[in-house]
Amino acid sequence: MSPNRASSRLGLSTSEAARHLGVSLSTVRRWSDSGHLVGYRTPGGQRRFTVEQLDEFLASLSSSGERRRQSVA
Numbered sequence: 491m492s493p494n495r496a497s498s499r500l501g502l503s504t505s506e507a508a509r510h511l512g513v514s515l516s517t518v519r520r521w522s523d524s525g526h527l528v529g530y531r532t533p534g535g536q537r538r539f540t541v542e543q544l545d546e547f548l549a550s551l552s553s554s555g556e557r558r559r560q561s562v563a
Protein backbone atom coordinates (compact mmCIF):
# COMPACT_ATOMS: atom_id res chain seq x y z
CA MET A 491 0.00 0.00 0.00
CA SER A 492 1.36 3.44 -0.90
CA PRO A 493 1.96 6.05 1.83
CA ASN A 494 -0.69 8.37 0.32
CA ARG A 495 -3.29 5.64 0.45
CA ALA A 496 -2.46 4.83 4.06
CA SER A 497 -2.67 8.53 4.99
CA SER A 498 -6.06 8.97 3.35
CA ARG A 499 -7.41 5.89 5.12
CA LEU A 500 -6.03 6.82 8.53
CA GLY A 501 -6.27 10.59 8.21
CA LEU A 502 -3.46 13.10 8.06
CA SER A 503 -0.58 12.98 10.50
CA THR A 504 0.36 16.07 12.50
CA SER A 505 3.09 16.99 10.01
CA GLU A 506 0.68 16.57 7.08
CA ALA A 507 -1.94 18.61 8.94
CA ALA A 508 0.64 21.34 9.61
CA ARG A 509 1.49 21.47 5.91
CA HIS A 510 -2.22 21.59 4.99
CA LEU A 511 -2.87 24.45 7.43
CA GLY A 512 0.36 26.31 6.67
CA VAL A 513 1.55 26.31 10.29
CA SER A 514 4.31 24.60 12.26
CA LEU A 515 4.08 21.12 13.71
CA SER A 516 4.19 22.50 17.25
CA THR A 517 1.22 24.79 16.47
CA VAL A 518 -0.87 21.79 15.40
CA ARG A 519 0.12 19.95 18.58
CA ARG A 520 -0.71 22.97 20.73
CA TRP A 521 -4.10 23.49 19.03
CA SER A 522 -4.85 19.78 19.41
CA ASP A 523 -3.84 19.70 23.09
CA SER A 524 -5.97 22.77 23.86
CA GLY A 525 -9.01 21.33 22.05
CA HIS A 526 -9.14 23.91 19.27
CA LEU A 527 -8.30 21.32 16.63
CA VAL A 528 -10.17 18.06 17.11
CA GLY A 529 -8.78 14.84 15.71
CA TYR A 530 -8.30 11.36 17.06
CA ARG A 531 -5.43 9.20 18.19
CA THR A 532 -4.40 5.90 16.71
CA PRO A 533 -3.90 2.91 19.03
CA GLY A 534 -0.19 3.82 18.94
CA GLY A 535 -0.98 7.33 20.24
CA GLN A 536 -0.40 9.26 17.03
CA ARG A 537 -2.71 12.17 16.25
CA ARG A 538 -4.73 11.98 13.02
CA PHE A 539 -6.94 14.57 11.37
CA THR A 540 -9.26 14.39 8.38
CA VAL A 541 -9.00 17.00 5.65
CA GLU A 542 -12.63 17.88 6.38
CA GLN A 543 -11.81 18.59 10.04
CA LEU A 544 -8.92 20.81 9.04
CA ASP A 545 -10.97 22.70 6.46
CA GLU A 546 -13.78 23.25 8.99
CA PHE A 547 -11.21 24.55 11.47
CA LEU A 548 -9.85 26.99 8.88
CA ALA A 549 -13.38 28.15 8.05
CA SER A 550 -14.12 28.74 11.74
CA LEU A 551 -10.97 30.86 12.06
CA SER A 552 -11.92 33.07 9.13
CA SER A 553 -15.55 33.42 10.25
CA SER A 554 -14.54 34.31 13.82
CA GLY A 555 -12.14 36.91 12.41
CA GLU A 556 -14.97 38.44 10.41
CA ARG A 557 -17.20 38.62 13.49
CA ARG A 558 -14.39 40.22 15.49
CA ARG A 559 -13.77 42.87 12.81
CA GLN A 560 -17.49 43.68 12.58
CA SER A 561 -17.81 44.11 16.34
CA VAL A 562 -14.86 46.50 16.43
CA ALA A 563 -16.22 48.68 13.61
